[in-house]
Amino acid sequence: QSRLVATGDYAPSILSPWRAAKEAKREELDSELEIAQLAKRYGPKHPKMIAAKAAHQARISRMKKEVDIVLNNIDKEFERAQWLEKKLQKQFDDLKLQAQAIDSKQSEYRALERNLEADQKLYDTFLTRFKETNISSGNNTPNARIIDEARVPGGHYWPNLERIVAIATLAGLFLGLLLAFLLDYINDTLKNSQDVEEKIGIATLGNLQVLKSDKSNLSPERMYIDDQKSLFSESIRTIRTGVLLTSLDSPDKVVAVTSSVPGEGKTTVSINLAVALGQLEKVLLIDADMRRASLGPHFGIEKNTPGLSDLLAGTEEEAKCIIHNEDAGIYILPAGMIPPNPQELLSSQRFSEALQKLASHYDRVIIDTAPTQLVSDAILVANQASGVIYVIKAESTPYHLVKEGVKRLRQVDSHIIGGVLNQMSQGASGYGGYYKYGKYRNYDYTY
Known part of the structure; x- marks a missing residue:
């Protein structure tokens, strides 16, 4: 001292x-x-x-x-x-x-430079030899002479075009059918609600189609806010009804939304479902994906705004962390500062106590959490939630990944409310002119 x-x-x-x-x-x-x-x-x-x-x-x-x-x-x-x-x-x-x-890129660049120099020398050598060959061949005198003039035949002997076209058509049809059956056999993704219920063993709350091409200027995360008359918004209302009807006697007040891997649209489902429930109840939307927080930008919330991590660390009060969005009609708790190890916060007693306190203040708490196959954050959140919604990207995510994720949730006795089949294609839905949405390629910390 x-x-x-x-x-x-x-x-x-x-x-x-x-x-x-x-x-x-x-x-x-x-x-x-x-x-x-x-x-x-x-x-x-x-x-x-x-x-x-x-x-x-x-x-x-x-x-x-x-x-x-x-x-x-x-x-x-x-x-x-x-x-x-x-x-x-x-x-x-x-x-x-x-x-x-x-350093690795610099080494690759030097190797490419060396290859370029070697190829350039090789090209110059071949070009010189080619010119020398042309010069020498021009000096040679042909030693052949015409013995008899060729005669034009009256008709072609080979190939027989009609037979070739017929054989090619039949072969193409056969190979096309064979390829279609083969692709369908090796396709291990989930294409419709029946696949989800039979292969995964969970009920389907609803299906979401990819957005129409004339909606390309609208963000899918805010679709229910910006266009409530769309087919997408009607599908969200169907999911909302499923959530409300699955537990009439004891409502699932704390609902976690997760998926198997990134890019399946769990954040899109979380935001739109929270806004839809916000028309009937007092709803709090929490961003618990603290490795790649994504709720804030869709509501104009600046990065590093106090949020869940600050509340659990005890550095900020609850009133400073929760934001009321009048446009969406819901309350939002962003992720806050990115912590060094989110699992320590999500597995702490303070997280459990904070959820219990928030559940007593709001009619419904929706939690957007991380995918199940990358980190254990989703398992920790699901263990504290009263229900889980599992988002699946149609015709993309292998069903064994979904099955493994559901198995991990059931190992901690999580109540799975149901699944949402997202981004269904034109053939599966019967609607045309759509484009895909909800992608992020890498999953890591963002600063």
């Missing part, structure tokens, strides 16, 4: 209590000197001696209290320094990986 004060290497929160402790220690020494002087003149039971000893004990108590405050502040500053060290180490590791990637 003396070294900290002497060198100035201390946090501002330690300086003031340290000065107070130092002042208390000086007063204690002064009181001891005063008692020693009074003892020369008075006995131990003299009123002045008793008063001096009482004042001395009070100063000792004050000095101990100030020292405890200093030690407590030092412990807090030490914990904060450890957290900053971990954060800086993570940034250093990321920069190190980037540097290694740049």
Whole structure:
């Protein structure tokens, strides 16, 4: 402590209590000197001696209290320094990986340059030989002569075009049918609600088609807000009805929305379902995908706005983290600052207590969480939720991945409300002129 004060290497929160402790220690020494002087003149039971000893004990108590405050502040500053060290180490590791990637690219670039030089030399050699061959062949005199003139035949002998066309047509039809059956046999994706119920064993709450081409200027995440008369919005209302009817006696107040892998549209389903439920209930939408937070931009919420991570860490109050969006008619709890390890926050007791408290304030809580096959975040959230909706991208995600994700949820006794088959193609839905949406290719932290 003396070294900290002497060198100035201390946090501002330690300086003031340290000065107070130092002042208390000086007063204690002064009181001891005063008692020693009074003892020369008075006995131990003299009123002045008793008063001096009482004042001395009070100063000792004050000095101990100030020292405890200093030690407590030092412990807090030490914990904060450890957290900053971990954060800086993570940034250093990321920069190190980037540097290694740049070195690898430079090596590839030099190899390509060497190949280019070798190919250029080889091309120049062949070009020179070609010109030399042309020059030498021009000097040669042909040694052949015509013996008999060729005669034009009256008709072709081969090939027989009619027979070839007939054989080719039959072969093409046969190969086409064979290829169609083969593709259908090896296709291990889910194409309709019947596949979901038979292969996965969960009910289908509804199907979502890919957006029409004339809706390309609208964001799929805000489709229910911007165009409530569309087929997409009607499908969302069907899913809303399924959620409300699956648990009439004991409603699923906390509903987690997940998928097997990124790009299946779980965020799209979370936002539109929350807005649809918001027309009937008081709804809170939570972004628990803290590795790749994506709710904020769709509602104009700036990055690093206080949110779930700040609420669980205890750095911000609930009122500062929850945002009311009047356009959507719902309350939103963004992800907040990206933590070093989201699993620690989601598995903490504070997360469970926060969900219970939020569920008591709102009629329905919708949680957008991470995919099940990449990290364990979704399993931790589903364990705290009262129900789970599983989003599946039609004709894209292999059914064994979906089956494995559902199995992991059931291992923690999660109640799976049902599945949503998303981005169904034209052939499966009967509607034409659509384009695909809801993709993000890589899944990692975003800063």
